[in-house]
Amino acid sequence: MEALDGNAIGGELFEAFGSEMTAASGRCMFCGSVSHIAELRVYLRAPGAVGRCPACMNVVMVVTRIRGTANAELPGLELRGP
Amino acid sequence: MLELPDWPGHRAGQHVDIRLTAEDGYQAQRSYSIASGPEDPHLVLTVERLDDGEVSPYLVGELREGEELELRGPIGGYFIWEESLGGPLLLVAGGSGIVPLRAMIRHRLARGSAVPLRLLYSSRSLEELIYRKELLQDMAAEGIDVQVTLTRDWPEDWSGHRGRIDRQLLEQVAWPPAERPLIYACGPTGLVEAVSDELVAAGHDPGRIRLERFGPTGT
Numbered sequence: 001m002e003a004l005d006g007n008a009i010g011g012e013l014f015e016a017f018g019s020e021m022t023a024a025s026g027r028c029m030f031c032g033s034v035s036h037i038a039e040l041r042v043y044l045r046a047p048g049a050v051g052r053c054p055a056c057m058n059v060v061m062v063v064t065r066i067r068g069t070a071n072a073e074l075p076g077l078e079l080r081g082p
Numbered sequence: 083m084l085e086l087p088d089w090p091g092h093r094a095g096q097h098v099d100i101r102l103t104a105e106d107g108y109q110a111q112r113s114y115s116i117a118s119g120p121e122d123p124h125l126v127l128t129v130e131r132l133d134d135g136e137v138s139p140y141l142v143g144e145l146r147e148g149e150e151l152e153l154r155g156p157i158g159g160y161f162i163w164e165e166s167l168g169g170p171l172l173l174v175a176g177g178s179g180i181v182p183l184r185a186m187i188r189h190r191l192a193r194g195s196a197v198p199l200r201l202l203y204s205s206r207s208l209e210e211l212i213y214r215k216e217l218l219q220d221m222a223a224e225g226i227d228v229q230v231t232l233t234r235d236w237p238e239d240w241s242g243h244r245g246r247i248d249r250q251l252l253e254q255v256a257w258p259p260a261e262r263p264l265i266y267a268c269g270p271t272g273l274v275e276a277v278s279d280e281l282v283a284a285g286h287d288p289g290r291i292r293l294e295r296f297g298p299t300g301t
Binding site: 002003004005006008010011015020021022023038039044 | 097099113154159270271292293295
């Protein structure tokens with residue numbers, strides 16, 4: 001399927017982080033490129049949502065919903081300010 | 083159109099998440115862009131009905147006046163436009179991708195902003211053009227440059243563009259890169275990425291291009 005982008009998980013991220021995240025940026029730990037969260041390639045059909053770096057396509061974010069609560073893991077993203 | 087107690091207001095381009103819960107507890111959630119401008123009196127969502135959808139057939143066909151919805155938002159801080167961000171503005175829409183861009187145009191008009199604004203809107207047919215009268219008559223009369231391309235069917239006397247958005251059409255419609263337009267493109271992934279690739283290849287600054295990919299999927 002075609003990827004969407006980080007805008008599509010803005011609500012889940014707001015819930016997980018407690019603030020608006022799509023305009024925040026992060027540095028990919030695999031390739032070093034810096035992107036806005038809104039620019040991540042996001043796949044929603046996995047169990048949970050998977051966000052990939054738009055430059056190297058490595059998985060940098062995983063968002064899951066467990067017992068009604070949104071959780072975000074950042075296995076490859078170093079968050080920076082907006 | 084929704085009445086929302088305690089709504090904090092929104093910025094043009096933001097969306098909301100709507101969650102439906104079935105009697106057996108099954109939940110389905112989808113995102114819908116806000117079609118109204120921040121200055122409009124009511125929050126308006128425009129929902130395209132997808133025949134195999136889980137949420138849109140309910141919202142379009144079954145939801146009755148006075149019923150309540152579970153709504154989260156406003157969401158988004160990247161794909162937004164405010165007067166202070168300036169322009170000139172180029173908005174590119176594919177299909178229902180027009181919705182958040184309409185909010186931006188309404189915001190621009192409500193503020194009486196002088197930021198030059200061009201809209202390039204790709205639709206399969208004139209019948210499927212959302213906000214047809216508002217865009218082609220009202221906004222055009224207010225000085226918004228509205229360019230429509232029809233990709234599948236067009237009336238015999240159609241004087242707008244025909245076919246998908248391509249390099250040639252973008253060269254014709256977009257501001258030159260030297261004018262450093264601020265560009266927002268929203269629509270299906272394929273369209274949005276093609277538009278972005280062509281604009282970057284033509285010399286536009288990727289840092290001034292913001293994209294939002296729409297898809298018939300949800301969380």
